[in-house]
Amino acid sequence: MMVRTRFAPSPTGHLHVGGLRTALYAYLIAKQNGGKFLLRIEDTDQKRFVEGSIENIINSLKWAGLDVDEGVQLNADGKVIQVGDKGPYIQSQRLGIYKKYSKQLLDDGHAYHCFCTAERLEDLKNYQQANKLPTGYDKQCRSLDQGEAQNRVEAGEVHVLRLKMPIAGETTFVDLIRGEVTFKNELIDDQVIIKADGFPTYHFAVVVDDHFMEITNVIRGDEWLSSTPKHLQIYKYFNWEAPQMTHLPLLLNPDKSKLSKRQGDVAVEDYINKGYLPEAMINFVAFLGWNPGTEQEIFSLEELVKEFKMEKINKSGAVFNLEKLDWYNQQYLKNLKNEELVEVCLPWLVKAGLVTGNEDKQWLAAALELEKERVKTLAELPEALKFLFVIPEYDGQILIWKKGSVDEVKKVLPALAEFMDTISVQDWNKDKMQILVGGWTTKNEFSNGSVLWPLRVSLSGQQNSPGPFEIAEVLGKDKSIKRIKLAIGKLS
């Protein structure tokens, strides 16, 4: 059987990093089995719909490299479209289907109309809580005469449809991560499956859709574990085969509570904007709860498809640890090839107004090379490289090496400027300069530090920066000499 997994978010805002991980795992399972990965939108709660969130979800997945085979996608104009023959893939467009199958449940005696008011339900809950009883619907309308119920519905009385849970026995199922899980049926609520507004609840829609979209593996967050028996009961009533269930441990805040907005950024978009690379993000979230059992830390999406095993996922929640993300980002940044480096970094420099984008790519690559190992994110790049484009302002005092003196700098710098001016443009590259200046330093009996420190500071204007010859090469001869002369001026 063809493996089919789906990611089925609600369009209530930006794609959450936890959602990204869920989507990734679902994607990996589909891909490693030669199956299909679908995207379905679960918008059964009209009140919570947020404009633009479908687009945001799709774009975030796309950024991460998780291509959707079937379901909701964006066309070239950025419009939401649907691809596949098992649609629609947006639940609000499937109301007729839910209606048909909820009616079947009703006709088969597996569901019933409920006319209880919100007030009664509220009172009931308060009473149960006050008396420390298990909370839940008391099944009052379950015993209503069917004909009478039908009359009340036809008279236009407000009502919902509830699922009849068995009142005895237990439901046991196998979760791929947790193993066997058992619930007592009597403690499971008669869940509302069709709301008063005619929309299905999650519990009903998810079962109907997963069935007709032929989903073979349900991969979702842990928060759904306890409602799984309800879903299984629906499969049972329809005599449908239930998919394999997998409930993922949650992502946690540093204080171990469920990952929330209050304690940091949770939207994938936030991390895009902060300048994290998609490969780093994917590698990072993949390792939150999973690892290959080897000592390999760096995994591309392709490698993950190959190596990922759902059975190796941890049972406990994982803290969303940004320090590790930074490290991953640095690793991927460092390993970028020149062309890739220019491609991913250029937009950030353009946005900062540092470059126009028409510069020589070779030169841009060399410039980026200067800082790629010292920044953690792309967002830090413009600030880090600014000194190349703008003549730096700095206090002349920092030209003095910690083991040197003002007098020494005053002696070294002018002589060095004069010497470097004799280096030809052809020789103006870091390796050659290193040799030439090194020779000059020795000949004049200066120490390396007393030459390199002030040279570097005069080129970068910073106490901490890339090496002097790397900068000089990128800057070019004219600008470099000019900066050394400006530095001399600061020593007076």
Place this chain on the structure above:
RNA sequence: GGCCUCAUCGUCUAAUGGUUAGGACACUACGCUUUCAAUGUAGUAAUACGAGUUCGAUUCUCGUUGGGGCUACCA
């Protein structure tokens, strides 16, 4: 409160009825170096607690404690 579930360094995790409990991030020290970064080497640091089974338990069982999820006409 009820139901479900989880528990190895600060964090992500590996391992197994017998190991000096391994790795990564972070942290510290040292090396390399003009600085920072990168890199190399070393180091600090964990089996929540209590019983039981066993020659032996971090691993199996039970309990305790603690965390999390659910307990909606939200997903």
